[in-house]
């Protein structure tokens with residue numbers, strides 16, 4: 001495969017963010033020239049009809065290593081990310097052992113470099129073992145080679161307000177960020193799905209929206225009181241949007257992400273009892289979907305994050321109550337985002353780039369990512385075909401797991417090629433098998 005350092009690539013005739021066609025010369029990890037260029041020794045990649053976007057950045061990926069390598073590994077998850085158009089992912093801390101020490105975050109970062117498909121930025125745990133009691137060694141993880149800047153107990157909520165206060169105060173000292181999984185555990189005991197008409201009909205224990213909003217409201221107030229910043233993972237309700245809108249109007253330093261599945265699916269999908277639709281927070285109702293879409297378009301929601309949550313067949317192909325929550329997301333996120341923002345005809349590529357790349361890169365502090373393909377920028381970009389459509393099949397995905405909720409769905413936008421610092425990780429829809437540290 002091509003694209004080894006030193007190789008030059010000429011991307012021919014890409015439409016950069018829908019603003020117009022240009023050639024892009026990639027060399028030494030950067031976009032070195034744009035305009036109407038001749039090949040002169042460079043490998044030519046035909047981008048006729050393709051949109052060039054800054055490489056996608058995921059704030060919320062479960063790579064499952066260490067501990068759950070039958071579901072995903074840093075390598076398999078990195079390959080799935082590249083196929084989805086990503087050049088960087090933030091790896092959540094709920095591995096086994098938990099990423100709550102420098103040794104684990106450095107291991108994840110190293111596995112990411114060895115895989116070589118995307119930049120893997122580890123997220124550190126807020127509390128030891130995600131137990132919610134004692135603060136983890138956040139300062140040490142920050143000072144380590146993994147340079148952790150985002151901390152999260154994701155999978156669990158930092159529910160004790162004093163622990164949350166201490167965490168927000170502590171990371172402020174070095175510009176860190178706490179990403180909260182907003183779920184008041186006392187309100188979700190035994191919960192299986194969204195609390196509402198469908199859960200009543202199915203006789204399932206519900207996860208009321210107030211379990212999410214009560215924590216968001218509390219943490220907004222804590223952030224305001226402490227002058228800290230806070231980020232909310234996977235917000236899922238219209239009321240959450242209201243609170244975040246209000247917080248932003250008041251100048252409080254909050255950011256929020258939404259997952260693709262909450263932009264397109266509702267709790268009516270649960271009726272068939274297929275655990276592929278089981279996720280935390282749960283699929284909500286159409287009014288929530290509508291509010292989340294509008295808030296994403298408007299920018300009240302800052303970013304799309306996948307919450308890519310691979311699970312083995314053993315943990316997913318079972319009865320609803322026994323199944324683990326979570327669904328795949330990396331390879332379908334861009335398509336669903338475009339669909340949620342109005343489909344390819346109406347989607348504004350600038351908004352797509354802002355929510356899937358520039359803003360998440362800024363939130364995670366990933367310099368080099370989230371830059372539009374322009375002269376001087378690091379060559380982290382993806383080429384997508386806006387007029388092609390594809391049908392999702394679990395077994396076609398690069399992920400080790402197959403728990404996609406979109407199986408059989410036809411989606412818009414096909415990722416053609418992805419470049420990480422000028423090297424194609426995906427070319428013409430095929431993964432480059434020659435990546436990684438040798």
Ligand SMILES: NC(=O)N[C@@H](CC(=O)O)C(=O)O
Nearest residue numbers: 062154155279280309325326
């Ligand atoms: N979203 C999920 O349903 N599951 C996530 C944990 C989480 O994001 O809360 C997982 O790790 O599987």
Ligand SMILES: [Zn+2]
Nearest residue numbers: 154155181233
């Ligand atoms: Zn979560």
Ligand SMILES: [Zn+2]
Nearest residue numbers: 092154155307
């Ligand atoms: Zn998660």
